[in-house]
Structures are given as C-alpha cells and as structure tokens.
Amino acid sequence: MQLQGRTAVVTGGTRGLGRAVARALADEGAIVVAAARDVRPDPPDKGGRVVHVKADVTVPQSMADLMRTAHERYGGPHIVVANAGVSRPGPVSVLSDEDWDAVVGTNLTGVFHTVRAAVPYLQEAGSGRIITMSSLLGRRAMPGASAYCASKAAVERFTEVCALELAPRGITVNCLSPGFVEEGQGRALMANETLWPRLRDTLAAGRPGTGAEVARAAVFLASSESSYVNGAVLPVDGGVRW
C-alpha cells in the first residue's frame, strides 16, 4: 500500500489504459478521481476508491473545476496522470482540420490544461507527482498518424520542460511511453488484419503489453520509490525492433 493517504487524478481514467492505471493506484491505497467526458452512473470501482467525475481536458475551466473538486472531496491531489488521449488516423494530404484539432487539442493542449490546473494543489500537497502519457509513436513515425505522432513527441518535450520548472516546487514530472497494449486504442489496432501482423513482428517480447504492465510503471512513478526520477520518458513496450 505505497499510496495510502494520497489522492490521484487520472484523466481518461474511465476506460482502457487510464482505467488500468486508476485501478492500480487504488490497489496501492490511493483515492482516485477518474475523469472523462462521458461518465456513466457505474457502481463505484475498487470498493469506492475509484470515483468517476465528468471533465473535459480541452476546456481549461473544466480542468480547474476537476482539481478543485478532487481537493475539496479528498484532499490533494498529490498525483496527476494526464492520460486522456484520442487518435484520428488519416493521410496528411486529406486530414481534416477537425481531426488535427481533436488530436492536438486533447493529447497536447489537454495535457497542458491538466498540468497547469494541478500545479498549485501538487505544490501545496508536497512531493507532487505528474505522469504524462506518450506513446511509442512519440519517437517512431507511422504513416497515417501525423497528428498523433506530433502530439506525443510534443508531450515528451513538454514533460521535460515541466520537470525542470517544477522541481523547485517539489513536483516530479515523468512520462510513460507505452508500445502496443491490449487496451483501448491498442485493441482497435490489433483488430486491423493488415497492419497488426506486421507490427506484431516488431515486438521483441513476442506479444503486446497488458494494461496492468503499464499501470505498474505508473505506480512506480507515482510512489516515493521514484523520488529522484524526474523528466524521464519511460518506454513500456517490451522492446520494439522498428
């Protein structure tokens, strides 16, 4: 129970990888506020330790409200996982403004909104932890994923700058870079019968990752075990020959 007494906010924590991270943080004792746009009246997860709150990372006021709600209800937050992300594949020659804006607005600007809103609370709480979510595609180019690749590469640089700026406030900022994971968007990719066999051949581990494997890395970055890790981009991809 490394995270007993801590409050975590996980954007996009209701589904996919974010939900796996939210559950893993709760398993370590944290109270987790899982935020997303579409919040159903699900029964509380993990015996009430994961609560769902409606929020939109593309709206600055929504992120300010989310952090205030978490603070007023549970204290902190001490840990913020900027995980919410979307993918809109398509060749750059025909990619619409709407698709570009959705990807960059969520994956990059949404991370900025999340971090900015969280800083005062993390600073006050002491030993604050921010974890951003990149992707293997933040450092490797994939045709048809220009907006996604660009947004994730930018998140990695953003993370490194935030780490330098926020270290004097006692906040660490690190980034997870998952490869292909059997959760959320990863599942959709695995259903692509043309693309997936080629991608699978690049996996040194011989298999995709699980949500739990990514979540364990998030627990490490959220815990005191990572006190001297700052500005790191941690690949969680099993090794990729690409």
Ligand SMILES: NC(=O)c1ccc[n+]([C@@H]2O[C@H](COP(=O)([O-])OP(=O)(O)OC[C@H]3O[C@@H](n4cnc5c(N)ncnc54)[C@H](OP(=O)(O)O)[C@@H]3O)[C@@H](O)[C@H]2O)c1
């Ligand atoms: N799965 C993979 O293989 C993989 C690999 C590498 C990196 N990643 C990254 O991991 C993160 C999670 O991916 P995933 O595969 O788990 O995706 P997912 O299953 O599609 O889940 C995305 C989550 O983000 C939320 N979300 C989307 N837009 C939002 C917004 N504007 N405001 C608040 N919440 C929003 C969604 O809820 P609502 O739609 O209800 O808002 C949902 O909870 C993303 O950043 C993704 O790029 C995933």
